[in-house]
Amino acid sequence: xxxxxxxxxxxxxxxxxxxxxxxxxxxxxxxxxxxxxxxxxxxxxxxxxxxxxxxxxxxxxxxxxxxxxxxxxxxxxxxxxxxxxxxxxxxxxxxxxxxxxxxxxxxxxxxxxxxxxxxxxxxxxxxxxxxxxxxxxxxxxxxxxxxxxxxxxxxxxxxxxxxxxxxxxxxxxxxxxxxxxxxxxxxxxxxxxxxxxxxxxxxxxxxxxxxxxxxxxxxxxxxxxxxxxxxxxxxxxxxxxxxxxxxxxxxxxxxxxxxxxxxxxxxxxxxxxxxxxxxxxxxxxxxxxxxxxxxxxxxxxxxxxxxxxxxxxxxxxxxxxxxxxxxxxxxxxxxxxxxxxxxxxxxxxx
Amino acid sequence: xxxxxxxxxxxxxxxxxxxxxxxxxxxxxxxxxxxxxxxxxxxxxxxxxxxxxxxxxxxxxxxxxxxxxxxxxxxxxxxxxxxxxxxxxxxxxxxxxxxxxxxxxxxxxxxxxxxxxxxxxxxxxxxxxxxxxxxxxxxxxxxxxxxxxxxxxxxxxxxxxxxxxxxxxxxxxxxxxxxxxxxxxxxxxxxxxxxxxxxxxxxxxxxxxxxxxxxxxxxxxxxxxxxxxxxxxxxxxxxxxxxxxxxxxxxxxxxxxxxxxxxxxxxxxxxxxxxxxxxxxxxxxxxxxxxxxxxxxxxxxxxxxxxxxxxxxxxxxxxxxxxxxxxxxxxxxxxxxxxxxxxxxxxxxx
Numbered sequence: 001x002x003x004x005x006x007x008x009x010x011x012x013x014x015x016x017x018x019x020x021x022x023x024x025x026x027x028x029x030x031x032x033x034x035x036x037x038x039x040x041x042x043x044x045x046x047x048x049x050x051x052x053x054x055x056x057x058x059x060x061x062x063x064x065x066x067x068x069x070x071x072x073x074x075x076x077x078x079x080x081x082x083x084x085x086x087x088x089x090x091x092x093x094x095x096x097x098x099x100x101x102x103x104x105x106x107x108x109x110x111x112x113x114x115x116x117x118x119x120x121x122x123x124x125x126x127x128x129x130x131x132x133x134x135x136x137x138x139x140x141x142x143x144x145x146x147x148x149x150x151x152x153x154x155x156x157x158x159x160x161x162x163x164x165x166x167x168x169x170x171x172x173x174x175x176x177x178x179x180x181x182x183x184x185x186x187x188x189x190x191x192x193x194x195x196x197x198x199x200x201x202x203x204x205x206x207x208x209x210x211x212x213x214x215x216x217x218x219x220x221x222x223x224x225x226x227x228x229x230x231x232x233x234x235x236x237x238x239x240x241x242x243x244x245x246x247x248x249x250x251x252x253x254x255x256x257x258x259x260x261x262x263x264x265x266x267x268x269x270x271x272x273x274x275x276x277x278x279x280x281x282x283x284x285x286x287x288x289x290x291x292x293x294x295x296x297x298x299x300x301x302x303x304x305x306x307x308x309x310x311x312x313x314x315x316x317x318x319x320x321x322x323x324x325x326x327x328x329x330x331x332x333x334x335x336x337x338x339x340x341x342x343x344x345x346x347x348x349x350x
Numbered sequence: 351x352x353x354x355x356x357x358x359x360x361x362x363x364x365x366x367x368x369x370x371x372x373x374x375x376x377x378x379x380x381x382x383x384x385x386x387x388x389x390x391x392x393x394x395x396x397x398x399x400x401x402x403x404x405x406x407x408x409x410x411x412x413x414x415x416x417x418x419x420x421x422x423x424x425x426x427x428x429x430x431x432x433x434x435x436x437x438x439x440x441x442x443x444x445x446x447x448x449x450x451x452x453x454x455x456x457x458x459x460x461x462x463x464x465x466x467x468x469x470x471x472x473x474x475x476x477x478x479x480x481x482x483x484x485x486x487x488x489x490x491x492x493x494x495x496x497x498x499x500x501x502x503x504x505x506x507x508x509x510x511x512x513x514x515x516x517x518x519x520x521x522x523x524x525x526x527x528x529x530x531x532x533x534x535x536x537x538x539x540x541x542x543x544x545x546x547x548x549x550x551x552x553x554x555x556x557x558x559x560x561x562x563x564x565x566x567x568x569x570x571x572x573x574x575x576x577x578x579x580x581x582x583x584x585x586x587x588x589x590x591x592x593x594x595x596x597x598x599x600x601x602x603x604x605x606x607x608x609x610x611x612x613x614x615x616x617x618x619x620x621x622x623x624x625x626x627x628x629x630x631x632x633x634x635x636x637x638x639x640x641x642x643x644x645x646x647x648x649x650x651x652x653x654x655x656x657x658x659x660x661x662x663x664x665x666x667x668x669x670x671x672x673x674x675x676x677x678x679x680x681x682x683x684x685x686x687x688x689x690x691x692x693x694x695x696x697x698x699x700x
Contacts, residue, residue: 158641159642160677164642167650209618245619269559269561290563293513
């Protein structure tokens with residue numbers, strides 16, 4: 001027995017796969033929009049434990065998902081490192097961009113924990129507020145992805161500043177990645193101590209790099225981060241989500257990361273029959289319904305959910321999720337049908 | 351003998367690989383900015399043969415690239431189909447978005463050729479203006495990529511409108527793709543008759559889809575388009591550039607497309623040692639230096655160019671290019687060094 005998500009991450013046989021959705025607490029929910037309005041600023045929502053707890057719980061109440069993911073943002077870490085971070089309505093996040101190597105030394109000295117105390121308090125509250133069967137997931141951004149925001153001053157199309165530094169001076173760039181590995185490890189360590197039972201590391205821009213860049217800026221820092229977490233918390237499962245990378249890079253990551261992480265999030269472009277055959281015997285896999293498929297007529301949604309369950313749900317080590325975050329206009333009835341479909345699935349192989 | 355690019359596309363042994371760069375006529379060149387200013391509006395530059403010819407020739411004069419690509423935009427086709435298309439400074443292109451199936455029938459009736467006559471005239475002028483050794487490349491956008499712009503009304507992060515239609519009503523969506531296959535074939539046919547010796551089909555958003563979407567909206571329409579062109583112009587080489595797709599999808603495309611296309615453009619994320627081993631024995635490959643690598647110190651640029659040449663340039667069927675379009679602040683001296691490095695390379699294997 002035990003919580004479904006934890007069992008799936010150990011690749012134990014379960015009666016049906018656990019489910020949660022990336023960005024499940026979000027703008028498609030009217031109750032989220034209500035709390036968001038109360039909070040005013042987006043970062044204020046992240047840093048106010050009562051409100052962050054409330055929005056984390058909302059999708060659990062509504063859909064009975066098997067896991068709740070801490071409501072926060074990957075950019076609270078650079079914020080805690082002393083960088084300026086703000087969100088403008090209708091636009092992506094903005095940061096006062098980092099001005100290269102000298103600044104790294106400065107960031108090193110930051111004590112992130114006092115800044116992040118409200119995040120830890122949110123986890124502490126969630127620990128008691130959640131239903132007994134629901135797993136609490138903490139998270140952070142991967143070193144490469146967080147570095148791109150720090151260097152570009154926000155989202156980017158071509159990652160010019162980050163890549164130029166990486167190509168011109170890979171060793172110098174490593175210093176920033178090393179710093180982010182260390183600070184992210186401290187952050188996740190504190191999240192686990194505060195109540196996170198699983199942590200997910202989001203590498204949203206992992207797919208933007210050349211093969212050289214992937215090895216150096218994605219794979220190595222991700223595994224270094226996992227190593228640090230496992231050293232302190234050998235029993236806390238880690239899920240990696242390197243979005244947009246190629247199947248052979250996923251295989252390589254799984255091979256090099258044996259024992260270092262427990263689950264692999266797969267984006268919408270991945271072939272789940274392949275993942276079921278090649279990856280799932282080694283590691284738990286999570287994904288990958290296209291969030292936009294949730295806009296289809298409700299019976300098509302059910303059909304697509306069933307197809308995924310039939311592909312991966314009969315063997316141990318599958319976690320139902322989307323391949324990317326749920327989007328703001330998603331019809332709630334379709335999410336309800338998704339949840340019902342997963343809940344009524346019977347893993348037939350055992 | 352014969353033109354280097356044409357020989358490489360036939361996978362003949364050549365003394366060194368041919369080279370050209372995606373978006374080689376562009377904002378990193380002061381002479382381009384000058385002509386652009388003269389033209390005023392971006393579409394005016396595309397539709398004024400004297401100016402479009404001039405900017406197409408500029409990078410050939412400066413760097414002696416082995417191919418000139420028609421200066422135009424993939425959105426002149428939806429424009430010719432009767433859609434509203436405009437470019438706002440500092441933003442991406444905008445279109446008066448297509449309102450689903452009914453509109454498709456309307457677009458069907460459009461006679462694209464009178465609208466596109468200036469494009470054909472540009473090719474006609476280039477045919478005589480280009481040095482004898484330089485190949486003239488025509489192009490269009492792939493059906494899927496053009497469809498996304500038509501449906502989203504511009505660029506998109508999640509392709510919500512296009513994908514929703516594809517998921518909800520794949521057969522209905524096929525009607526739009528079929529229309530685009532037909533009109534793109536007509537357009538490329540006219541380009542070839544006007545002087546294009548090679549055509550490249552840009553599928554910039556091919557990597558945004560689920561495996562189902564890739565088969566249906568990328569692979570099938572691309573091959574249908576190739577079939578139509580080859581039926582009329584069996585000797586005109588076709589290069590496909592499905593950006594952001596997975597290696598196994600490229601293999602699948604090459605396998606299903608035997609005899610239907612001649613070259614495959616590879617984006618920056620692809621492993622060229624793999625491509626050299628697996629794809630190059632079957633088809634000419636083109637790519638894939640990261641455009642951002644051109645911002646590195648000049649000796650690092652040379653090193654990266656040499657590395658690519660050493661990986662793929664010793665066997666027939668390699669075309670040097672970037673993995674994506676060159677970007678506006680690229681240092682010209684680095685492009686010069688790139689061109690010198692490719693020009694002085696000696697394919698050692700034969």
